[in-house]
Amino acid sequence: MERSLYMVRLLLGLTILSIISCSEKSETQTSIYFGGEIVNPTSDYVVLYHNDVFVDSVKLDDNNRFAFNLDNIEEGLYHFDHAPELQYVYLEEGDSLIARLNTVEFDESLVFSGKGSEINNFLIEMFLDYEMEEPLIEDFYELDASEFSIKVDSLRNIKVERLKDLAEEYEFSDRVLAMAEASIDYNSFISKEKYPFYHKKKLGEDTFHNIPDSFFAYRKQIDLKNKDLTYFRPYFDFMKWHFGNISYMTCLENCATENQPVNDRLHFNKHKLALVDSLVQQPELRDILFRNIAVDYLLKEHNPSAESRMFIDKFRALSSNDEHKEEIDLLYRGIENLQPNTTLPNILLLDANNKEVSIKEVANGKKHTVFYFWTAAQKKHFRNVNKHITELEQKYPQYNFVGINLRTSYPQWKLLVEEYKLDTSKQFYGENFKEIQMAMVIDALNKCVIAKDSVIVNGFADLYKSL
Structure with a gap:
């Protein structure tokens, strides 16, 4: 991302300094203040977590503002949840941090100001940078290992220099600096972990190319002991790739027959x-x-x-x-x-009239029902799946296609159903996400469950492959 965009985001933060003047708390009252404003809120609450542990929740006021006054909490990485979206925030003693965002473009609009804003703006910039670079890196996978490494390292070095400039301007603690460096490094390292597999796939080959040991020199920098990074998404995603790769390659070397991995x-x-x-x-x-x-x-x-x-x-x-x-x-x-010939689980849903209805009732008496799932957080998927369902309904008029919404507020769900003119008799709201996720084993965006009456036909179907 260009440095000019970085400056634009910092300048945008200056427009909300007025919020600080009316919201800032003295250090004698609280050790950390975290507040802000949410434009076009999708929920009444902002919920704060440290790792996977609930810390606190606050309700938006009449001006869509929120405020956390936090005493005696551990310094480190937190995440705040405004359903169905969430994002990271780094908090340390003495912070007086203000966030402003618009849920229409949640990540892109998020900007921090106040004490503690520098590291948090940098983290969101890194998130957006790597999101923007993904298509570019995708094209790099067809290059040989040396060329690929040069390209990826070049993108990484731009960010390293940006952090160096920022660290010269602001006094970061060692912990803050380590978090900032991790936001650069582990996204870059993920691309290198992916390379052997994506390169083989890009070239349409059956075997892996020989990759020099020097390509994997970055693995010497891996920190397996930094507790601050455990729940940081780039770090954890890297660990998943890393241990998967080492396991696969070790098995290929020691357990394979005729150079084929154990299937x-x-x-x-x-x-x-x-x-x-x-x-x-x-x-x-x-x-x-x-x-x-x-x-x-x-x-x-x-x-x-x-x-x-x-x-x-x-x-x-x-x-x-x-x-x-x-x-x-x-x-x-x-x-x-969810095995064939079992009955649908006992799940309660809400209809457009806020009335409870069981999933068995929805399927009862229907020849075939296809339950699919969507969320407002995945806007592109939501639009695509609506278009696809329309096509499937024309192709399979004997099937009943039923959408179950998850991880969206009930009012927002109703607005989307109305805006997209969806059939309210075929759209339901899932209030208890965890229960539905486990009972219907929702493991992918295109997951669907096909039932005949209330008996399961295929509990692990795919909207784009099974019909």
Whole structure:
């Protein structure tokens, strides 16, 4: 992203300094102040989390402003949730931080001002930069390893210089600087972890190219002990790719026959569990990696088999997180309950009149019902799926296509149904996202469940592939 855009965003922050003057609290009253204004709110509340733990929630006032006064909280990375959107905020002692955003373009419009704004504006800039660069990097994957590395390193170096300039202007603590550096490094490292697989796919080849060890020199910089980074998305996404890659390559080298990897998901995922167990000592990182491996295995397996139970037993022996263990058990039961010829789960939905209706009632008496899922947070998907459903309804008039909305406020859902002129008899609101996610095993944007009357025909269908 151009430096001029960076300056525009900083200048935009100056327009809301008036909010600070009427909202700022003295340090004798609170150690950290975090407030702001939300234009076009989609929920009545802003909810603050540290890692995955709830910290506090506040209701928007009549001017769509919010304010957190936080005492005795740990310095570090938090995220604030204004359903259905969320974004990071870094908080440290003495901050008086103001955020302003418009939910129409949540991430693009977000700007911080006040004490603590420099690191937070930098983090959102890095998020947007890498989002913008994705199509560019996608084209780089066809290059050889040396050329690819030069291109990716060049993009990274631009950001490193930007941070260097910022650090000279503002006095960052070591922890803040480490977070800023991580926002640059791990997104760049992800691209390199992807390279061997994407390069092979781009060239349409069956085997991996020999890649020099120097290409992976960045792996020496990996920090497996920094607790501050555990729940930072670029860091965790990198870890998923990294351990998946090492497991795959190790298995290809030691377990393969005729240079072909073992085609056994249980075998491969047990490799991943063992690798994380041997290399990662930081407890929270260990546990969320174990959880991710278990979720990934079960969602792709879709089969309540003896092998799946064996894998879950291995996961349970390694994990120290009881909530994760319960979640994996729920997921496994959800998979069991979505097998063919089982009845639909007992899920309650809301209709356009705010009346509760069970999912079985919706499907009852219908020859075939296709349940699909959407959220206001994925605007492009929402538009695409509406167009696709219209085409499917014409192609399969004997099917009943029913949309279930998730992670959107009820008023916003009603407005979208009205704006897009959707059939209210075929649109329902899912209030309890976690319950529906587990019961219907929602693992992809295009996931759908096909039922005949209230009996499941295909619990793991895809809107674009199964019809």
